Amino acid sequence: xxxxxxxxxxxxxxxxxxxxxxxxxxxxxxxxxxxxxxxxxxxxxxxxxxxxxxxxxxxxxxxxxxxxxxxxxxxxxxxxxxxxxxxxxxxxxxxxxxxxxxxxxxxxxxxxxxxxxxxxxxxxxxxxxxxxxxxxxxxxxxxxxxxxxxxxxxxxxxxxxxxxxxxxxxxxxxxxxxxxxxxxxxxxxxxxxxxxxxxxxxxxxxxxxxxxxxxx
Amino acid sequence: xxxxxxxxxxxxxxxxxxxxxxxxxxxxxxxxxxxxxxxxxxxxxxxxxxxxxxxxxxxxxxxxxxxxxxxxxxxxxxxxxxxxxxxxxxxxxxxxxxxxxxxxxxxxxxxxxxxxxxxxxxxxxxxxxxxxxxxxxxxxxxxxxxxxxxxxxxxxxxxxxxxxxxxxxxxxxxxxxxxxxxxxxxxxxxxxxxxxxxxxxxxxxxxxxxxxxxxx
DNA sequence: ATTTTTTTAGACACAACTGTCCAATCAGTC
DNA sequence: GACTGATTGGACAGTTGTGTCTAAAAAAAT
Numbered sequence: 111x112x113x114x115x116x117x118x119x120x121x122x123x124x125x126x127x128x129x130x131x132x133x134x135x136x137x138x139x140x141x142x143x144x145x146x147x148x149x150x151x152x153x154x155x156x157x158x159x160x161x162x163x164x165x166x167x168x169x170x171x172x173x174x175x176x177x178x179x180x181x182x183x184x185x186x187x188x189x190x191x192x193x194x195x196x197x198x199x200x201x202x203x204x205x206x207x208x209x210x211x212x213x214x215x216x217x218x219x220x221x222x223x224x225x226x227x228x229x230x231x232x233x234x235x236x237x238x239x240x241x242x243x244x245x246x247x248x249x250x251x252x253x254x255x256x257x258x259x260x261x262x263x264x265x266x267x268x269x270x271x272x273x274x275x276x277x278x279x280x281x282x283x284x285x286x287x288x289x290x291x292x293x294x295x296x297x298x299x300x301x302x303x304x305x306x307x308x309x310x311x312x313x314x315x316x317x318x319x320x321x322x323x324x325x326x
Numbered sequence: 327x328x329x330x331x332x333x334x335x336x337x338x339x340x341x342x343x344x345x346x347x348x349x350x351x352x353x354x355x356x357x358x359x360x361x362x363x364x365x366x367x368x369x370x371x372x373x374x375x376x377x378x379x380x381x382x383x384x385x386x387x388x389x390x391x392x393x394x395x396x397x398x399x400x401x402x403x404x405x406x407x408x409x410x411x412x413x414x415x416x417x418x419x420x421x422x423x424x425x426x427x428x429x430x431x432x433x434x435x436x437x438x439x440x441x442x443x444x445x446x447x448x449x450x451x452x453x454x455x456x457x458x459x460x461x462x463x464x465x466x467x468x469x470x471x472x473x474x475x476x477x478x479x480x481x482x483x484x485x486x487x488x489x490x491x492x493x494x495x496x497x498x499x500x501x502x503x504x505x506x507x508x509x510x511x512x513x514x515x516x517x518x519x520x521x522x523x524x525x526x527x528x529x530x531x532x533x534x535x536x537x538x539x540x541x542x
Numbered sequence: 543a544t545t546t547t548t549t550t551a552g553a554c555a556c557a558a559c560t561g562t563c564c565a566a567t568c569a570g571t572c
Numbered sequence: 573g574a575c576t577g578a579t580t581g582g583a584c585a586g587t588t589g590t591g592t593c594t595a596a597a598a599a600a601a602t
Contacts (some may be wrong), residue, residue, distance in 0.1 A: 127549090141456065145362025148589060159550045164591070236452050239454045240357065274537075284534050291503035292496070318500050321490075322538035343579090364559060380561070431585045 128166055130156040136177045140229045143236050144174060174237075181230040182248045188224065189256050192216055196263045204216055206272055207313075207320050214289045214312035214317040215305075222293065222302050257282060273323040281323065288315040344382055346372040352393045356445045360390060390453075391460055391533050395447040398464045405472050412479045415486040422488055423536050430505045430528035431521075434514055436517050438509065473498060489539040497539065500518065504531040 134156035138147045149170060153160040167173040195216055197209025221227050230252075238245050257279060264285065265278035273281070292311045293303070303311065350372035354363045365386060369376040383389040411432055413425025437443050446468075456459050473495060480501065481494035489497070508527045509519070519527065 143359040143361055143452065145359055149591085150589075160590095161551085161592090164548060165548080170589070226446070236359070280508070280530060284504055287503040287507035288500055291499045314496060315500070318538045322534045365561090366559075375582095376560095377562090378579060381578080455544070517602085 124228060127158065127162070131163055131166060131173075132177055132180050134158075135173050136181060136229045136233075137225075139174065139177060140232045140236075144170075144240070148285050149173070174241070178230075178233060178248055181226055181233070182252050184226045186252060186255060188220065188226065190259065192220060193259055193263070196260075199267060199272055206250055206267075206324055207316060210285075210316045210319065211309070212312045214285075215309045218289055218293065218312050219308040221290070221303055222308065240281050260286075271325060274325060277321075284322075285319050288319050291315055343374065343378065347374055347379055347382060347389075348393055348396045350374075350526075351389050352397060352445045353441075355390065355393060355450075356448045360386075360456070365389070378447075387460075390457070394446075394449060394460060394464055397442055397449070398468050400442045401446050402468060402471060404436065406475065408436060409479065410474055413490055415483060422540055423485075423532060425466045426501075426535065427525070427529045430501075430532050431525045434505055434509065434528050435521055435524040437506070438524065453471065476502075487541060489491075490541060492539070501535050504535045507531055 131152065135147075135152045138151050138155060141147075142151075147170075149160055149163055152173070153163055156163075163173065167176050192213075195215050197205070221231075234245060234248065261278035261282040264273065264281040267273045268275045268278065270283070289312060292314070327529075347368065351363075351368045354367050354371060357363075358367075365376055365379055367390070369379055372379075379389065383392050412429050413421070437447075450461060450464065477494035477498040480489065480497040483489045484491045484494065484497070505528060506529070
């Protein structure tokens, strides 16, 4: 149907326009939900004619899928970047607290402030039940890769004798749960916690985690 | 405008009909979101004519408000019932683990299975950002009353010397976080955990909590 | 400069939904 | 049995949204 020329510049401008569409669509889908989002609103926000959207993604469902895919890719990418800051192991208990706090602060700040992360989480929560097939792919690609990666980090901490030996997946989930324990009530109002607040929340969460898991 | 007779039977049938409407509306609002939910769908599900809905709640926003209010009331009611099962204090470490586990199991099972709780949580998550004024009332009435009540329970545990002294609100939130640490990934797929699974998840969460907080 | 492709604005048919209105019906009450 | 208010089904206008189409304009490629 459409034969796109594969010259770089063409692709570049095409991607740029496509990206504008996806960005606008993500924002509006998050805000209004799938049913409430209108293609016209997306077109307006993206500074693009409505027809162009149909040319790119076919129809509304195609737009939704494209947004999810884009957000999921960027999100896991960011996650693995952050995962490289997971603290290295040495045997000082103090550095476990401070190392995990720094890591946790980074994660928490990212979760609360990065548009990609917030939009994706919101879309998954909102529309996950309604369009399970659209999100099954995300499930494999997102949590299906993030959780094991984080679990592996904690497994190596356990292997080094720094924390208690447990199911690493459980450990990772409990770590994340403690990290975000104070966040939900905070975020639901809409105003974002500043970095200092994130640091404080992460520190308190990590303190509980260390109390539970550190080998004294 | 409407002068309702205050005879008991009339009220009863009226409430019954009103309840059918609210039940149907809650289900459909959760499933389709505010924008996606249609009054006709609610009317059909409630076995009621559309006009009756308008008679009762005015318009779509009124329906939404009424549903939130109804769910919030029932939800806090249930919560305070469950809160009575919070374990009494004695000094055996073992009973702290088992007592909190039993309590946590109850909470977790309720959160995952009770329609009221699930619908309310879902509505708040989905539409909370869009209609902040509708939910500010809920915020005061729901978490604004639940959190302090739970925190008080942990405060008395701390006062009795059974757990570490900390900010009780933080303690309560971390307890809830650990309790539900394994739940989100589970629930997003739609199939509910059975009671045995809830018990196991609660036990693991409580184990971490006890490890972090129990005065050995 | 010419050709090719993408983009645009607007019009269009079609469907769905909201909120209102009304005449007919039903369920209790006097 | 007559009366009163709640309820019903259906019709209605007005709005909004989707997805398609077309001719014109803009941009890119040759």
